[in-house]
Amino acid sequence: LENRGLQDRVRQLKVVSDSNQKNILKGYILSHCDLNPELTRFFYKIPEITGFLNHQRGDDKLPNPVSESLVKNFLAKAKEKKENKPESYQGVDLKVGDLVKITEGTFINREGRITHLDPKKQKVKITIESSG
Template identity: 25%
Template sequence: MAETAKWYVVHTYSGYENTVMATIEKTVETRQLQDIIQQVSIPMETVTEVTEKGPKTYDRKVFPGYVLVKMVMTDDAWYIIKNVRGVTGFVTSGSTKPTPLTEDEVIQLGVEKREIVVGYKVGDTVRITDGPLTSFSGIVEELDVEKNRVRVTVSMFGRETPVDLELDQVELSTD
């Protein structure tokens, strides 16, 4: 059943996000529903504000009034979430059925972290494995694991051309 779990967006009263998350987590624990409702998250970002007294760092909700829930959409799961105090409903795309987030949306929101192990470093020769430059080789100029980006200099038409790619679009060259 775990394969069909998807992320859904739950709308809450503003300021009730933490209460809703805690209530859902407690309900899941007491009713042993970990296989149906797998994870609850409130997207947060760290903000540094410069004031007269110096810099102040705090966490801020990215989407106030919303909680993300990874769950298998069943009638029971829907009923449990919908009846939590502070929940006004699921986000839908015009129908009455809740709409799950796409894989791209989940990645952009940073809800699920994909760990990519990079087998190359700056200065290494790599081969491009995906995209329009597949099978081209180049030298790694910059590597930004946090942003999932790598800059590779490729020789095309006798000129050195920098190309920005995702980390998993290149691999260490074996030649």
């Protein structure tokens, strides 16, 4: 934006690339700006941007702004989905409290409950009840 002298036209910008938000926001750019043809072209040149919510690429008219209530609703749904989404480890959805069976190592064939998930390290902590 600065290289093109467009920074004064954009008041707020959020680029969503978090895969945890997939299907709701991933690939979207949320922008509060004073849109003009040059800024519209700039956004269309960003890789993987296919369009505006209410605008076709190549349309001579500027995109219509979306209402603030629509944006708030959109962000609230994304936040709700992110908070309720179980973590996925190698294609298996897990959440704290799930009962799992250990399939290898010292505790093979024992069951335990998930107490902590670390998606960045791809680690799961479980508690195994021990009797005796």
